[in-house]
Amino acid sequence: MTLAAPASRPTIRTQPRFLRVWGSQSAGALADQILPVALSLYVIRQGGGAGAVATILAGRAVALVVCLLAGGVLADRVSRTRILLAADVLRAVAVLTTVLVLDRLPLAALALVTAGCGAAEALSRPALRSLVPALLPDRLLERGNAFVSAVHRGSAMLGALVGAALVAAIGTPAALVAAGVLFALGALAVAGVPDTATAKPTGGVLADAASGLREVRRRPWVVAVMSAVAVQLFAGTAPALVLLPLIAERDFGGELAYGVVLAALAAGALPAIAVAGRWRPRRPGLVGMLALTAYAALPLSLAVPLPLPVTAACFAVGGFTVELYFVYWLSALQRAIPAGARGKVLALDQLSAYALLPIGYALTGPLVAVLGDRTTLLAAAVVTAAATALTLLVPGVSRFADPGPEQVRAD
Template structure:
């Protein structure tokens, strides 16, 4: 940890001015990040594109995240993190500005470059944001600080989704791109002048740097197990859901606005989870998180069985609740467990493991629909998502999101050992 001071959890992280500015910067960037994919997806569909065209738009961002996340993690441990955030926002504002001036002269598939370049900048900044939080706050405020960052990101997700859909419907793509560019620029302004209280480290080389982060993760099998489960969730659950949602929304949920409402409900559902996670400290946060995360299977299930807009929106809200509850406990556990010198790389590997298979999921959705049909694909997505989450609980350490204790003979305690030792303590 970069700041081991323990502060009462009732204190507000917003009392720390540097954290407040980071919080404002993330709010602006989150709005723009959501406006872009929603607006571009609806624009492509409006121009006659289908599932393949939407997959190209969304896949550009996913591929960029995979390619650039590890680079972002290495940079976060070697370069001033606030400078990385400012550069990423300036880059995204510039990309959107160029698109604003030229989108009407580009083929639809070329618009994937906008989401790809924006995703690359986002990938470079993600590890910097998450490793900067423990440098700006005392250890006792990590859950509340992470929760506050999440609440603005989720609220901005709702606002951005609705704004993107409304602007496409009422004013066109030019207005949506203009809003995104302004918000990215504001994000860069807010982060100006924030010092990085953790000293960046310079290692012997980039490959050695990456290997050090990988070693920190490999020493913790429970971390690898959770990363694997989330990878399956994104590959088999998120990818087909996001590809088929705008098409199903147009077909039977009410059109583009319904698409934005359903996406926005992910953010709405996250808000009570953020409030809960910032106050409740279960003794087994991993068990709570992974069991809750099985509710993400409701997203593809709701689309598979044509539940209608109200029930579909409710299922997405429950999925948003589950993901956010997991994420806050998980991120706080990594920030406490991973040494500060390699935290940025470890957080990048966490994100990389999650997103590495997402482009594969996008690519496989079309063939899966051709073989299984849309309903069959979504049912399979739900089953795989739930199973992956439950199976992680067999790995020692997952139930507590911490390194398991060692037996007297020096070996790691098994899941049965840990459960038996704590059977009277409850959650």
């Protein structure tokens, strides 16, 4: 009698549906980074200042805030792969159409392009996150999520460089064509991938949001951290990203330096994934929030005249601290929030983070006009560090967990 050969253990390489979706998202993530870089440099070439760049960036941020919750609801009602396909097709059409009429578009209209692409991105994010478990066996779930996270971080680094290099070498239209083609390739990759998960309509949107809000309000440490991150994006990220292309053009020699600094921000996040995965401190909140105060290095490095390599290193530090915080924070929410409310709370966490970002973009131009870029950036650094550090005064934050009586006294 011959014994049957043992079944081989599944690997990512043996999951063709996941690999197609992963390839699709890789192309789309790269294009998502090329687009804002190319358009920001374009408006500067056309004579636009901080206000024009802020308008371009704010378009995407507003769309994310408005459409993210709708994307979560849609992902529970419609085939997730169809959502991913539609989002890529819409972005490809929008970007390639923009190339054809770019010379005739007013600068302000470009914000509509980034807003449309941001809306498609917001609708596809919940679909992707809820689709991954349907594409992989349970034992490969963590590895699959790591693949998705890694490609987004890597695309952020590569896309910034590619976008800046294309604009510098052959112009904005070529960079936009590259983004449009990548979106189209993403659509082709995901087309026909079946979604084996059954979409089931749930309760109303307002009722779902209210139940998620109740879970957040029951935990002051969650409210404190969400609020601090919202302030950080408003006061730190918005001024830094608006003024970076202008400072790169003025002090660092041009457009390629802009891409280098953005790439450093993404590159700094990659080692943080490995560190957070291996090191589990007793007080992850203390480690995460103290690390996050170093995010003030972004605006501070632009306020003080520094060589390009030093500025890039400061942005890399910022990327590292954000990713270190995020791994501990996401794991804490997954443990603390009941399964029935987990998705809604995670959606609210992302929404709260983006809520003030469009306002930060909008205010940066007027503040620079009144205070100058250096004072604006110095103030941004102070507010960013202070808002983050103050959360440690709230019981539970240092542990990223609901505090018991003894923890309240200790914190």
